Structures are given as structure tokens and as C-alpha cells.
Amino acid sequence: MIRTDLVRWVEWLRKRVRPPAPTREAGGLQPSGVRAEEAAARALERLGYRVRARNVRFRFGELDLVCEHRGVLVFVEVKARTGPEHGHPLEAVTLHKQRQLRRLAEAYLLALRRHPPPPCRFDVAAVQLAPDGTPTRVEVVVDAFRADPEPARGGVSGGSGRRR
Numbered sequence: 001m002i003r004t005d006l007v008r009w010v011e012w013l014r015k016r017v018r019p020p021a022p023t024r025e026a027g028g029l030q031p032s033g034v035r036a037e038e039a040a041a042r043a044l045e046r047l048g049y050r051v052r053a054r055n056v057r058f059r060f061g062e063l064d065l066v067c068e069h070r071g072v073l074v075f076v077e078v079k080a081r082t083g084p085e086h087g088h089p090l091e092a093v094t095l096h097k098q099r100q101l102r103r104l105a106e107a108y109l110l111a112l113r114r115h116p117p118p119p120c121r122f123d124v125a126a127v128q129l130a131p132d133g134t135p136t137r138v139e140v141v142v143d144a145f146r147a148d149p150e151p152a153r154g155g156v157s158g159g160s161g162r163r164r
Contacts, residue, residue, distance in 0.1 A: 032133030036080035037064060039135035040125035047140065049074065056108060063104050065125075073118045075105045077144075080127040080135075089126035090141065098122075098145050105147070120147055 041051050049067040056063040065076040077097070079089035101122060109117045124144040128137040
């Protein structure tokens with residue numbers, strides 16, 4: 001009985017892994033958010049990443065980009081800001097957001113049904129926007145935080161945080 005419930009839950013989860021990208025009409029991303037994610041995806045592709053999925057929605061949140069880079073599955077959080085008065089985009093990746101991203105990644109891996117699961121990491125793409133919403137700069141922080149929760153070390157915590 002428990003096994004059939006688990007199978008039903010995983011099948012339900014798999015149906016929700018690759019929904020269509022959100023639109024403004026559907027209450028999804030604003031035009032500047034769409035542009036920021038597109039700029040981040042292009043920057044990642046120039047660095048050798050392969051984008052596997054965008055805007056993967058679950059009941060409890062959304063993964064911005066799921067990529068593959070050198071045999072590693074990479075969950076990329078995209079953060080954009082229009083000016084310094086709103087802080088640096090990386091400041092928005094709080095411990096709460098990191099916990100949510102870990103949970104989303106676990107759900108994604110469950111839906112993949114790969115045993116053993118592939119090696120994974122979390123990167124952050126910080127996008128600076130001009131006042132009109134045009135992306136002006138993309139900064140990628142590789143391994144921004146760890147998959148296993150650790151105490152904060154300031155800023156985007158836990159990973160090696162190599163910037164590109």
C-alpha cells in the first residue's frame with residue numbers, strides 16, 4: 001500500500017517537472033525577469049553549460065535554470081537588480097532561499113528517477129539591469145552554496161563561491 005502511494009506521488013511529480021515557461025499574463029515573470037533569465041542562460045552557455053530546463057515549477061517554488069556542466073547537474077538561481085539602491089543581486093540568496101532551492105533540487109532529482117543521482121551543485125547568476133530592464137552584466141558564482149546545509153559564512157554561504 002505504501003509503495004503504491006509513493007509510485008503515484010512520483011508519477012504526479014514527474015508530470016509537473018517541465019511545465020511551459022511562465023508568461024506575464026499568467027502572473028509569471030515580468031519582462032525584465034524574462035530578459036535576465038535569458039541573459040543568464042546565454043552567459044552560462046558561453047561558459048560551456050547546457051541548459052536542460054527552465055522555470056521548473058513545483059508546488060513550493062520554482063527552479064530558474066537546470067543545467068549540465070562537465071558531467072554535473074547544476075541548479076542555477078537567477079537574481080537581477082536594476083541599481084545599487086536595491087543591493088547586489090547575490091544578497092537576495094538568503095539562507096531561507098538556499099533551503100528552498102535544496103528542497104526543489106531534491107524534488108527534481110526524485111522526478112528524474114536516476115540511481116544513483118548525478119553529482120549536483122548550486123550556482124547563482126547575478127544580472128545587473130539598466131533602468132529600462134536591459135541586462136548589462138552577468139556574473140556567475142560557481143558552487144555558490146552547498147547541497148548539505150552548513151552554518152552561514154556570510155553572503156551567499158557554504159560553497160567555494162568562485163565567480164566568473
